[in-house]
Amino acid sequence: MLDIRRNEQIIKVASENYNVKFVEDDATYLNTISSNSIDRLLTTCLLHHLADPSLALENWIRVLKQGGVLDILMPCEPTTLWKIGRLFFVAIKFQNISQVRAYYAQIKTEHVQTYKNLLHLLQINRHIKIISSHNWPFRHLPWYLNIWSVIRISKI
Numbered sequence: 001m002l003d004i005r006r007n008e009q010i011i012k013v014a015s016e017n018y019n020v021k022f023v024e025d026d027a028t029y030l031n032t033i034s035s036n037s038i039d040r041l042l043t044t045c046l047l048h049h050l051a052d053p054s055l056a057l058e059n060w061i062r063v064l065k066q067g068g069v070l071d072i073l074m075p076c077e078p079t080t081l082w083k084i085g086r087l088f089f090v091a092i093k094f095q096n097i098s099q100v101r102a103y104y105a106q107i108k109t110e111h112v113q114t115y116k117n118l119l120h121l122l123q124i125n126r127h128i129k130i131i132s133s134h135n136w137p138f139r140h141l142p143w144y145l146n147i148w149s150v151i152r153i154s155k156i
Helices: 008-017 053-063 080-089 097-110 115-124
Strands: 038-044 064-075 128-136 148-155
Touching: 038 053, 053 064, 053 115, 064 115, 080 097, 115 128, 115 148
Parallel strands: 038 064
Antiparallel strands: 064 148, 128 148
């Protein structure tokens, strides 16, 4: 398991109850992980932060075994629902408009990739097969009317 926010309690429980190995590594390169050695990889809210998501995806696929599964959870940005959610659940907590503007300026620098571009990267990759894609909270509506998307792919 690759976990950016090293949580000792999670590591202890998972190590005692499941066949998992925790490593510290660069999320783009995965240098310490051998090729074709991982059955399942899960990334949450990561791909849209990376400067070179195609390189990260290439390395994630490299470490997966044949038939291995990669689950990618990412925000469906930029969408109206995201903007409304940020307005009511985040921006409302700030004391003045300058704090709100600073928050949105920070988000623009952190979320360097859009959902549409990342989905395209997955769709054109000939080494993977998209098994499923689910949006939340409105599963049967298109991505641009949702907040989150979980895409499950398999290495072919």
